[in-house]
Amino acid sequence: MTDKKNALDLGADPSLLLVDDDEMFVTRLARAMEKRGFIPQTALSVSAAKDMIREFAPAYAVVDLRLEDGNGLDVVEALREAREDARIIVLTGYGAIATAVAAVKMGATDYLAKPADANDVTSALLSIGDSLPPPPENPMSADRVRWEHIQRVYEQCDRNVSETARRLHMHRRTLQRILAKRSPR
Structure with missing residues (x-):
């Protein structure tokens, strides 16, 4: 029997950084992503995330756009400088075209509106090339x-x-x- 880590092609490095100031959300997402084979670490602020990036540059990241101590795009920029091949997803409760464009220009792989579940995040992180991930199974009305x-x-x-x-x-x-x-x- 194969485990979920082998079922998902995470590559040689399944490290994942989750950055969100909502501690309950980031904890739940970390548990869900761990079940999918990722090795998550969490940060609740821009400064904590930047400190973690200096210690290790993860292969994957999910970053909230608005954090209490700053903008998640600063985390995207720091990670992109530390690791060019990182796959970065920006999450936000405010789905505006301008912020989506800014996130992608800064180096984000994709942009998801909250609330996004672990399946949406996983699909976005693992999408290949320019193809879009499949639509969610049960999208919100x-x-x-x-x-x-x-x-x-x-x-x-x-x-x-x-x-x-x-x-x-x-x-x-x-x-x-x-x-x-x-x-x-």
């Missing part, structure tokens, strides 16, 4: 993506409904109705 974005901005505004509504250019009562509902599937 547009309503769910919208709801996730609103929840993220709401949390970033310290759960202040008025501030969140202002930043999202929404009427406060409309936002309150959305927040009162359950998440869409």
Whole structure:
């Protein structure tokens, strides 16, 4: 019986750096990627990630775009300088064309919008050449993506409904109705 490490072609170096300031997310992703044969290490900040890159330059990396102490693109740049052949995926909750272009110009292999699961990340890390990874098995609905974005901005505004509504250019009562509902599937 073959194990998952042999089932996935990770090459000779399955080292993986996961950089995200959401500790629960990065821990869950690390466990899931380890089951797929990667050898993950995690960092919760730009500075910690750069320190790790100086010690070892991983073959693979998944980097959040917005981190508490800076921009994930700084990590992409540092890793690209340390190891040209690294496969780097940039994750973000804000899927904008400008940031996707900037990430790819800095040396990212691919760009995924959060929430991305371990299968999406693995497909993106292991995609070959210019071919796109296959579409996700169960993509989120547009309503769910919208709801996730609103929840993220709401949390970033310290759960202040008025501030969140202002930043999202929404009427406060409309936002309150959305927040009162359950998440869409």
